[in-house]
Amino acid sequence: MHILEAIKLAIDSILSNKLRAFLTMLGIIIGIASVITIVSLGTGGQKAILGEFEKIGVNVFSIKTRNDVEIRDSDRLAIRDVEMIRKRLSSVKYAAPIAEKMGLAKTDKYTKRALFIATDFDYGNVSNLKVIYGRFLNEKDILIGRNVVLIDKDSAKELFGYEDCVGKTIKIGSYSSFDTAEIIGVIDSGNLKSLGGSIADQIPVIAAIPITYAQKIFPDVNISQIYVMTYDQNQLDETSSQALRLIESLHHNKDKYKTENLIRFLEEFNRILGIFTAVIGAIAGISLLVGGIGIMNIMLVSVTERTREIGIRKAIGARQRDILTQFLIEAVTISLIGGAIGIFLGYILANIVGPFIDITPVFSINTILIAFLFSTAVGIFFGIYPAQKAAKLDPIVALRYE
Amino acid sequence: MMIELNNIRKIYSLGKIQVEALKGISLKINKGEYVAIVGPSGSGKSTLMNIIGLLDKPTSGSYKLNDIEVSTLNDNQLAYLRNRQIGFVFQSFNLLSKLNALANVELPMLYAKIPSKERRQRALRALEIVGLSERIHHKPNELSGGQQQRVAIARAIVMNPSFLLADEPTGNLDTASSIEIMKIFYQLNESGTTIVMVTHEQDIANHTKRIVRLRDGNIIEDTIVPNRIIY
Numbered sequence: 001m002h003i004l005e006a007i008k009l010a011i012d013s014i015l016s017n018k019l020r021a022f023l024t025m026l027g028i029i030i031g032i033a034s035v036i037t038i039v040s041l042g043t044g045g046q047k048a049i050l051g052e053f054e055k056i057g058v059n060v061f062s063i064k065t066r067n068d069v070e071i072r073d074s075d076r077l078a079i080r081d082v083e084m085i086r087k088r089l090s091s092v093k094y095a096a097p098i099a100e101k102m103g104l105a106k107t108d109k110y111t112k113r114a115l116f117i118a119t120d121f122d123y124g125n126v127s128n129l130k131v132i133y134g135r136f137l138n139e140k141d142i143l144i145g146r147n148v149v150l151i152d153k154d155s156a157k158e159l160f161g162y163e164d165c166v167g168k169t170i171k172i173g174s175y176s177s178f179d180t181a182e183i184i185g186v187i188d189s190g191n192l193k194s195l196g197g198s199i200a201d202q203i204p205v206i207a208a209i210p211i212t213y214a215q216k217i218f219p220d221v222n223i224s225q226i227y228v229m230t231y232d233q234n235q236l237d238e239t240s241s242q243a244l245r246l247i248e249s250l251h252h253n254k255d256k257y258k259t260e261n262l263i264r265f266l267e268e269f270n271r272i273l274g275i276f277t278a279v280i281g282a283i284a285g286i287s288l289l290v291g292g293i294g295i296m297n298i299m300l301v302s303v304t305e306r307t308r309e310i311g312i313r314k315a316i317g318a319r320q321r322d323i324l325t326q327f328l329i330e331a332v333t334i335s336l337i338g339g340a341i342g343i344f345l346g347y348i349l350a351n352i353v354g355p356f357i358d359i360t361p362v363f364s365i366n367t368i369l370i371a372f373l374f375s376t377a378v379g380i381f382f383g384i385y386p387a388q389k390a391a392k393l394d395p396i397v398a399l400r401y402e
Numbered sequence: 403m404m405i406e407l408n409n410i411r412k413i414y415s416l417g418k419i420q421v422e423a424l425k426g427i428s429l430k431i432n433k434g435e436y437v438a439i440v441g442p443s444g445s446g447k448s449t450l451m452n453i454i455g456l457l458d459k460p461t462s463g464s465y466k467l468n469d470i471e472v473s474t475l476n477d478n479q480l481a482y483l484r485n486r487q488i489g490f491v492f493q494s495f496n497l498l499s500k501l502n503a504l505a506n507v508e509l510p511m512l513y514a515k516i517p518s519k520e521r522r523q524r525a526l527r528a529l530e531i532v533g534l535s536e537r538i539h540h541k542p543n544e545l546s547g548g549q550q551q552r553v554a555i556a557r558a559i560v561m562n563p564s565f566l567l568a569d570e571p572t573g574n575l576d577t578a579s580s581i582e583i584m585k586i587f588y589q590l591n592e593s594g595t596t597i598v599m600v601t602h603e604q605d606i607a608n609h610t611k612r613i614v615r616l617r618d619g620n621i622i623e624d625t626i627v628p629n630r631i632i633y
Contacts, residue, residue: 005512016500312496315457316557317485317513319478395457399496 003329010330013302014337021334024298027291028338028378029345032371035284036346040361041354042280046273047362053262059233060126061240061261063247064225075256077223079211081247082120085228089242091235096122097211097223105151105205106171106178107159114155114172114205118214118221126227129208134166134185137210141184145212149181152189155205172207172217179217181209236261288374291338292382299331299386310390311398324391331383332376339375343368403469404564404596405431405454410463412449423449425619426463431565431598436591438607438627439600441616448569450616451600455488455567456480468564485513489558493570495550497542497557503529504538507556514561528556532586548579555586565596572606584609585633605631 014021063081065071077097085095098119105114123129124136132153141148149172153163160168163186171178189206214221230239240259248254303310310323350361412424423446431437441447452458453465456472465473467487475483490496497506507525516524529538532552542550551571558566568587572580588609591597599610607613609631615623 002515012500308496309498312498313509313513314481315455315484315490315496316510317481317561319481319513321478322513396452399457399492 003325006325006329007333009326010333013330014334020298021337024294024334025291025338025341027287027294028335028375029291029342031284031287031291032339032342032375033345033349034287035280036343036363036367036371037349037353037361038280038283039367040346040350040363041357041359042273042276043362043364043367044350044354044359048359049269050266053266058262058266059231059236060227060229061236061243061259062225062227063240063243063257063259065256066258069256071256075251075253077226077247077257079120079223081223081250082226084246084250085226085243088246089239091230091232091239092228092243093231094122094125094227094229096120096126096227098123098225098227099211099214099221099223101214101218101221102204103172103174103218104178105155105159105207110159112155112159112205114207116172116214116218117206117208118211118218119208120211123208123227126229130188131185132188133164134183136185137208141210142212145210145216147179147181147213148184148210150185150187150208151183152206153186154189154203155207156183156186159205172209174218177217181213233263236263284374288378291335292378295331295334295379296382296386298334299327299383300389302330303327303386303390306390307393307398307401310393311395311401314393314395315399320391323393324387327387327390328380328383331387332379335375335379335383336372339372342375343371403430403466404433404435405429405598406464406466406469407454408464408466410450410453410460410465412446412453412458413461423619424453424460427616427619427621429614429621429624431596433564433596434591434594436587436597436609436611437599438610438613439598439616440602440604440607440613442602444618445616446619447600447616451567451569451598454598455490456484481513485510486561487564489555489561489563489566491551491554491558491566491568491571493573495542495547495554495574497550497553499542502539502541503534503545503553503556506542506553507560510557510561524560525556528560529553531559531590532556546579547575548582551575551579551583552586555583555590559590559595565598566590568597568599570601571599572601572603580606584631588633 063077065075065077079097082095082097085092096119098117101116101118103114103116105112119137120142121137121139124131131150134150136150137148140146149170151170156163156165159170165183166185168183169180170183172181173179187206187208211223228239228243230236240261244257244259247257313323347363354361407427407429410424410427411422414421414423427450439447439450449458453460460473463473464471467483472483498509501509504525507528508521511521511524526538529535532555534549534552534556537545537549542553545553572583575583584606587597601607608627611627611630613623613625613627614621
């Protein structure tokens with residue numbers, strides 16, 4: 001008998017007992033649906049987090065002063081440190097100082113709180129900052145400590161009524177003194193302010209200014225960290241320790257600084273992900289096992305019920321293999337239909353649950369293929385015994401069966 | 403010689419007790435014959451029929467079907483021969499209840515891997531021969547007993563087997579239906595089909611040309627029917 005005939009036979013047989021077939025499939029449906037839901041949400045979450053890492057760059061590390069030791073003024077990171085890192089370390093592609101300072105930004109109409117990020121021209125390269133209008137800081141801005149500023153686009157809209165405010169001036173400073181700076185660029189503010197409502201009002205103006213300008217208008221500004229990007233991810237560890245030693249020698253001190261990079265976080269993240277995957281695998285395995293036992297059970301019932309049919313088929317020329325194929329295909333068809341329903345259900349479920357936990361589910365062809373493969377495997381594994389039982393029936397005994 | 407049995411013995415072991423169902427049967431049946439195997443229950447006629455029908459193997463002895471020794475073949479080879487050489491007609495019809503008449507008749511051709519178009523043509527032709535062209539889409543439970551048996555006969559002849567093997571074919575039928583079936587058998591035999599029929603009814607046996615009588619596992623009589631019933 002051809003496979004197609006056997007499949008048609010299996011579908012006829014399933015259709016003639018719809019409720020029973022559905023109940024049999026339920027185990028597989030629930031198993032596959034939960035796996036698809038969890039895996040697609042997990043993959044979606046992983047993709048989002050990895051995407052964030054990618055944006056910042058995995059070959060970036062930062063140098064900070066340690067907060068568990070006493071720091072004197074001479075220990076503080078300086079612009080000179082950044083220059084020396086650039087000059088002395090050949091594996092360094094970019095390096096940028098970062099100093100953060102809260103202050104105010106004023107136009108004729110509005111006064112808003114502002115977070116000043118004082119840095120230099122390399123900052124754009126080591127961070128995921130995007131300039132949408134105008135330009136970023138350049139070497140000359142740093143060299144002369146020019147009074148220029150970049151603000152985020154949402155603040156630009158709030159302060160000026162439109163995003164492209166390049167060329168306008170703005171007053172920046174702390175509570176007592178202000179300086180007038182020219183806006184040279186507008187940066188993307190990400191989706192922070194799209195949240196809207198009262199939260200949006202809490203978010204300050206994000207303003208990038210030259211580190212050298214910051215030192216003029218904020219006397220107490222300190223470089224909190226230096227971002228360093230290497231040419232290659234492999235150079236990360238070696239370059240970090242070289243940079244540490246370099247800065248220590250520049251400041252004539254020891255053990256005052258530390259370096260951090262994202263690789264460690266990435267490794268930790270992958271480790272947690274591995275545990276997560278193993279747990280899901282175990283749950284999937286158990287539910288598929290239960291589903292498979294259900295299939296085996298119903299197939300055994302089916303073989304008994306259809307003993308006479310098997311006898312007739314054998315009498316008129318069905319070989320053992322034909323009977324085996326017929327019942328095996330029936331078992332596989334049940335589990336495959338269950339798998340397909342499970343995949344569909346999982347897809348819907350993931351799309352319902354996703355928005356609540358702020359994850360866009362990702363459905364990969366691989367996941368779906370593996371789900372189908374597993375359904376087939378369950379069908380074969382749990383179908384083979386009943387099918388063999390059917391195939392080995394003695395036709396005389398089977399024909400006598402009432 | 404189409405069917406040639408030589409000293410066929412069949413012994414069943416029921417625990418410690420051994421029952422000898424056939425005690426050395428020798429029987430020859432030629433092409434075109436119409437033979438009734440009769441005998442009381444327990445005479446061994448069912449066992450003999452199972453052996454002739456290749457559903458069971460003899461304990462000893464030789465069975466040649468179309469001059470080929472078949473008593474030593476394996477299950478697959480026997481299935482192949484049952485499919486091509488033997489057309490079964492059972493007392494309880496043994497149709498598949500979920501399939502309609504046409505699909506039931508097509509079934510043996512499915513296992514012979516005959517293409518679907520040819521299957522359909524041949525099944526329709528077989529149903530025409532048994533006079534059931536009108537009811538090909540009916541399921542067995544929508545047909546009368548006589549009609550079901552005619553579907554079963556169509557199924558038995560559709561592979562053009564060497565012989566029909568009928569086991570009490572009228573056992574579940576009323577007189578009128580029995581006569582219908584006997585008419586069909588008569589016509590099939592007249593057109594050259596060999597028929598071997600197991601029955602315990604003398605008047606049904608009287609439709610055949612030759613009666614082989616069994617008792618206690620032995621052939622006690624093998625005679626030509628003098629005044630057979632013909633149509």
